[in-house]
Amino acid sequence: MAAQTDGWAGRVRDGPFARLRDRLAGWRNRLVESQRFQRFAADLPVVRRVAGRHASDLFDLCAGFVYSQILLAGVRLRLFDAVAGEPLALDALASRLGLEPEPTARLADASVALGLLERRPDGRYGLGLLGAALRGNPGLQRMIEHHALFYRDLADPVALLRAPPGGTELARFWPYADGPGTETHPAAAYSELMASTVGFVDGDALDAYDFGRHRRVLDVGGGTGGFLAALAARHPTLDLVLFDLPPVARLAAARFAELGLGHRARVAAGDFRSDPLPAGADLITLVRILHDHPDAIVLTLLRAARAALEPGGRLLVAEPLARTPGAERMGDAYFGFYLMAMGRGRPRSADAVGRLMVAAGFTDIRRHPTRRPMLVSLLSAAADTKAATERK
Numbered sequence: 001m002a003a004q005t006d007g008w009a010g011r012v013r014d015g016p017f018a019r020l021r022d023r024l025a026g027w028r029n030r031l032v033e034s035q036r037f038q039r040f041a042a043d044l045p046v047v048r049r050v051a052g053r054h055a056s057d058l059f060d061l062c063a064g065f066v067y068s069q070i071l072l073a074g075v076r077l078r079l080f081d082a083v084a085g086e087p088l089a090l091d092a093l094a095s096r097l098g099l100e101p102e103p104t105a106r107l108a109d110a111s112v113a114l115g116l117l118e119r120r121p122d123g124r125y126g127l128g129l130l131g132a133a134l135r136g137n138p139g140l141q142r143m144i145e146h147h148a149l150f151y152r153d154l155a156d157p158v159a160l161l162r163a164p165p166g167g168t169e170l171a172r173f174w175p176y177a178d179g180p181g182t183e184t185h186p187a188a189a190y191s192e193l194m195a196s197t198v199g200f201v202d203g204d205a206l207d208a209y210d211f212g213r214h215r216r217v218l219d220v221g222g223g224t225g226g227f228l229a230a231l232a233a234r235h236p237t238l239d240l241v242l243f244d245l246p247p248v249a250r251l252a253a254a255r256f257a258e259l260g261l262g263h264r265a266r267v268a269a270g271d272f273r274s275d276p277l278p279a280g281a282d283l284i285t286l287v288r289i290l291h292d293h294p295d296a297i298v299l300t301l302l303r304a305a306r307a308a309l310e311p312g313g314r315l316l317v318a319e320p321l322a323r324t325p326g327a328e329r330m331g332d333a334y335f336g337f338y339l340m341a342m343g344r345g346r347p348r349s350a351d352a353v354g355r356l357m358v359a360a361g362f363t364d365i366r367r368h369p370t371r372r373p374m375l376v377s378l379l380s381a382a383a384d385t386k387a388a389t390e391r392k
């Protein structure tokens with residue numbers, strides 16, 4: 001795995017096959033660019049559906065920011081809660097939202113078009129399938145609210161691409177991603193956001209990897225302990241250790257005490273860029289950690305993890321990965337830009353993470369299929385203790 005390039009394109013960059021492919025793609029693109037061809041394709045029964053889908057995809061790319069802001073308005077006005085109990089007529093909905101009837105109709109009709117609401121035969125508005133899924137996911141609603149910050153950073157996307165990291169709304173929200181990030185940095189806001197969204201990953205990760213074969217788990221960058229708390233509930237005999245920056249570690253200790261987990265969950269404070277990790281674990285987990293940091297910090301962290309692991313121990317990385325088939329929009333587009341606005345991190349492909357693992361002395365890298373790779377993928381690796389001993 002380590003020797004692989006990032007996918008097919010990397011392996012055939014040069015050579016006659018690559019040139020032929022470029023020529024074919026060039027011919028196709030010239031055809032699709034022509035207005036005449038577009039009209040022809042829209043009229044031709046065989047390709048009409050494909051042409052229609054492409055036109056609709058392109059329109060969605062143009063209009064995506066409008067859809068997102070309609071969603072934000074719905075979340076802020078609690079539109080989906082308003083119609084969850086029973087469908088409401090326009091006037092009743094307007095008074096629930098505190099809006100005039102005309103803008104209420106504008107928002108409700110837009111939400112129907114987006115699948116968030118449904119228009120019932122008698123004209124009342126009820127919850128749609130997507131609205132129901134959203135209501136059942138408070139973490140997603142928190143993310144939608146949080147996107148108001150990201151939206152400001154995206155107002156001038158070319159400036160964002162040209163600027164050095166830092167100075168953005170997201171860099172201020174995630175101070176560790178761009179600065180020294182120690183004792184004094186404000187951790188409560190991002191820790192609260194992480195705690196409310198850890199449900200995106202914990203269930204799928206717990207189902208995809210056999211944690212029962214381990215004795216002690218160290219969760220590095222464990223936040224306020226949401227992942228370890230879910231692990232504790234599923235595996236009652238596991239010993240748990242959480243490592244995070246001091247202000248977050250304090251929040252985690254309080255949370256474990258509140259949950260009655262104090263006897264089996266220990267908290268250690270430190271900075272993985274400079275401090276050793278607590279020893280004694282036979283599994284180290286990195287949940288939504290690596291993508292926040294540039295390669296140099298990731299290598300430091302992976303080496304620290306290898307040094308801390310017990311002989312025969314494993315490392316488990318859980319995060320959304322780039323170049324994941326079917327999840328490219330999330331991994332490469334959404335996280336690509338989110339992490340750029342945040343600081344120096346980036347989404348990595350499984351190959352890229354694997355290469356860093358190998359460079360840090362790990363072997364036997366495996367990918368564990370998850371239910372929703374859009375939200376989380378899992379990679380595990382063995383601490384290569386023989387190689388580590390030789391290096392000493």
Ligand SMILES: C[S@@+](CC[C@H](N)C(=O)[O-])C[C@H]1O[C@@H](n2cnc3c(N)ncnc32)[C@H](O)[C@@H]1O
Nearest residue numbers: 176194198221222223244245271272273287288
């Ligand atoms: C994106 S959050 C993920 C939290 C948790 N693993 C989760 O998935 O909910 C990243 C975590 O890494 C911690 N962190 C960032 N830089 C760190 C460092 N240098 N040393 C220790 N922890 C760090 C942050 O405080 C934060 O809790």
